[in-house]
Amino acid sequence: MTAAVDQETGEVLTRPERPLAARNWRIGIAVLLIVGVMWSFSGLDAGLRDVVEAPREGWKIVKEMWPPAFKTVYHRGAVGKIFESLYVAWIGTMIGAILSFPLSFLAATNIAPTALRVPIRQVFNAIRSVPELIVAMVLITVLGLGPWAGALAIGLHSIGTLGKLSTEVIETSDEGPLEAISAAGGTWVSRMRWGMVPQVLPTVIGYWLFRFEINVRASAVLGLIGAGGIGGELVSQLNFRNFPEVGAVLLMVIAMVLVIDTISGFARRRIIAGSGRKIDDDETGRTVNLIGDLGGSGLTR
Amino acid sequence: MSDAVAPVAVRPRKPRPQLHTYLLVIALAAFTVFAGRQIGFRWSSFIDIWSNPFWGRFWPVPWGWVLDRHNVLDALVETFQIAIISTTIGCTLALPIGFAMSKLTTPNTPTFWLSRTVMSIVRAIPDLLWGKLLVTAIGIGAFAGAWALTIFSLAVMVKLFSETVDAADERPLEAARAAGGRHTPAVRTAVLPEVFPAFVAYALYVFELNIRASLVLGLVGAGGIGRVVETQRATFNFDRLMGILIIMFVIVMSIEQVSVAVRKRLV
Structure with missing residues (x-):
């Protein structure tokens, strides 16, 4: 040099x-x-x-695995199993969303008293730390084999993750509208209904959809232990080493995941950006950041 | 201004939701009911679960058994080994591939599309399915688990990382190219320093994911603590299972705390 x-x-x-x-x-x-x-x-x-x-x-x-034996798996009802996985994921997300939303109000620093907040947060954390596969394994012993145990396991796990995320959204919300409502003489309920819910709902629904995408993957896995869906089909084909059939099932799983991701991603952007505005790069960038920040809450993509 | 019109206290009418909003809500509700029927949704389950005498078998935890080295600790060490090796290798490989997957730093368009397509397909297969596939391909054990998580963490990492590279400042790269830098050195000196803190933060996050995943990999025969969970469940020793679950809870929580704290400092 x-x-x-x-x-x-x-x-x-x-x-x-x-x-x-x-x-x-x-x-x-x-x-x-x-x-x-x-x-x-x-x-x-x-x-x-x-x-x-x-x-x-x-x-x-x-x-x-090539060429994939679509015909054989079709006759074994694999398409129905794919839909079963979707149903499991959907019901699981619904259970998680409906139960976590009210709970997350009770866990937020700016709303709930400490005595209520701390235990609920600990419940969220405890639920979150147990993998849904193990929850499903335990529930199967109580409810029996089948998709319902899987859906409930996904639902329980989603309460933890969605609860944490929604709590964070509520805590970072603007307190101006709430103050305005109390100044106008509004009660606690109307403050929440008209001040808080409209503010947080778009982001929270975005998280629900995002969780649905994750749950679709989870429900494909749950079949491995007999909790319904396409995973069971994959396991039986793998155990008999029928690789063309395995290839077909795998391609179906990939197709399902990619289709759901596309639809849900579109819906998420539409909800966060609103209908009237064109979504520019900056905005999608922010959505990405929002999702990138999900740290530790089960972003398994 | 005496002729000013006194404000009339009329509340403006609330805009009515559009027809397609109603239709969407009805369709989603119908789908939910339909899906619930398909998978055998039962309200009674919510009560059944609580009143099940089976929960008594989860308590008390036989700590003597759980804390015995050969029962749990060895398998737990294996879980950590799987997570460490797959995070390190997966993230190292993700560095060049992540650059190839960003419009800003990709060497050429075919590489860009090829890496994007392959990686989104790899990502579409959940981690445990990778585990099951690799157990079938290369045999039962932690080795298959390490492969599965390496592949999966690579796929997750390149997505997060390439999105960060997309958002990086393009001017240093332009300057490096104008000064005559070839592609790789230009990216290394102009883009890498900007995105490296994010890379480390994501790597910690992927490590967290891998610890979570390797806790259950054993259920499909891919090594780690899940192996112990599976045998204890098969022999209905739910009290021991409870002990393992408590240990998992402690590990996941502490790793998350550490990782969140470090990531906050980095980014």
Whole structure:
């Protein structure tokens, strides 16, 4: 590298060195990651040969899946199972939405007293931390195998996640309308009905739809443990190693998820942006941010 | 202004909802009822669940069994190992692919479309289905689980990351290109520094997702604590199951707290 020379003073310009602390941090984190990965790999009970072998095995199976045997799975009623998954997701979302909305008012800092708020929040957290698959597993023992146990499991889990998100929306709302209503002599109920609900509802419904998209995926998984829907079909085909049928079922799952995502994404943007306005890039960008902020609340995409 | 018209205290009429709003609401309600009937919705279940004598079997938790090293802890360590390896590898791979998936930094249009299409298909298959598929392909065990979560975290990461790159400032990149930078160095020096904090924040978030997912991967035979959950359920030891659930709750909550705190600092 030739050093640059300042035209006026003739002074040799050198590039300033990077700060040492930053470099040390970088090396430290890199070492930590590498050691972490090596330690984790040692626990996986696999050799380096397996790492090379696994993609080959996977590819072999992908090749066997082609051409997908749509006819066989159609005769086994896979289309009905796809719809069953959708119903499970929809009912689950409905249960979650209807129960979480009133609860989230009681959990918001700006509305509810501490004595009420804290326990409800803890309930949301507790529900959220148990995976819906395990909730479904327990519910199956009570309600028996079938889609209803799956829908209820999804519903319960959605109460936790939707409750947390709606609470946050309520807490960040504008208090002006509420104040105006109390100044005009409104009661608590009318403050909520006319001041709060119209303010938060578009965002909250956006979250419901978003949760519906996640629940569609979850309900496709729930069949793995016998809670109805397309997952059960996938498992039985995989267990018999009927790979063309597996390919067909997988393509159906992919199609279902992508179609629902598209419809729901459109509806979400329409609700948040309103009908009259054209949605410009900035606005969609904000929707993305809104969703990107869902941290820790079950954004599994 | 004596001839000013006194304001008439008439409340303006509320605009009536349009016809298609009614139709939409009716259609959604009808769909809900129909879906409920299809899956066997029962109001009585809400009472049945509470009054079921079965809940007595969840208590008391046999802490001696739960805290014994060989029963739970070993499987829990495996869960962490799966999450660490899949997050690290998945996120590292997501860096170049995420850049390829953004209009701003993609090397060329075919790469852009190819990576977008492939990744949205990969993302459409839920994590546990990946687990089940890979268990069938490469055998039961944590290795299959690690593969499944690597693939899935790659797909989630590239979506979040490429959206951040889309929103990045394009002027530094333009400057780097004007100064004669080739594609990769230009992206590395002009875009990467801007989006890297977000990348780290997302990586932490993906780690959180992976911990949650690897808790249940064992249900499909892909290793981790889910393996223990499955055997205890199969043998109806619900009190032990309760102990494991409490441990899961503690882990998920503490990881979420840490990850949220770090992410707040980063972004």
